[in-house]
Amino acid sequence: MRQQTKKILLLLIGWFFVALGTIGLFLPVLPTTPFLLISLWAFSQSSERFHDWLYNHRVFGPPLQDWSRYGVIPLRAKIVAIGTMAISATLVIIFSSTPWYGITAMLLLMGIGAGFILTRPSRPKNQDAA
Template identity: 80%
Template sequence: MTAHTKKIVLLLIGWLFVFIGGIGIFLPVLPTTPFLLISLWAFSQSSERFHDWLYNHRIFGPPLQDWSKYGVIPLRAKIVALATMAISATLVIIYSSTPWYALGAMILLMGIGAGFILSRPSRPREKETP
């Protein structure tokens, strides 16, 4: 893949995930920030102009900056992610004939993901006053 083709593919990925993240503003079950993080990464590899635009955007910028500076996952995003994992696991367990070892692997991986999500702060720490 040539450098020019790679840049075009990354720009398309960036804009696709900006679009999906934008939909997440209006759909409560679709978290916006993870998709925008993918966009931010794609733009960082392909367009400094679009990266800076997204990172400093009036609406999209603050959660991206909170993640970048403080590793924050907002409480709403945590709730949606954990609920989605729990519902998905329940549906797979009840309605599929997946072997026990695959179910165990799924639950283990979801547990690792949930642990990571829960380990992140929900908002930036308050500045300590001297």
């Protein structure tokens, strides 16, 4: 792939995920920060200007900076993520004809994801004492 084509593709990916993240501000079931992290990565590979704009954005910047500096996943995001996993697993178990090994694999992968999410701090360490 040519360098210019790759750059344009990464810019499109970045802006697509900025749009999804923006929608996530208004829809509680759509996470904002993970989409913006993808945008930040795409911009880091394609446009220093857009990367800096997003990283220092008045609304989007603080959660991105908290993740970058402290590995923080906010409590609200944890609740939405774990809740969505639980609802999804319940719906698959009840309403699908997925074989037991498929359900087991799904639950195992969700458990790994949930474990990762739950082991991240909910706020920066310097705010724990506040």
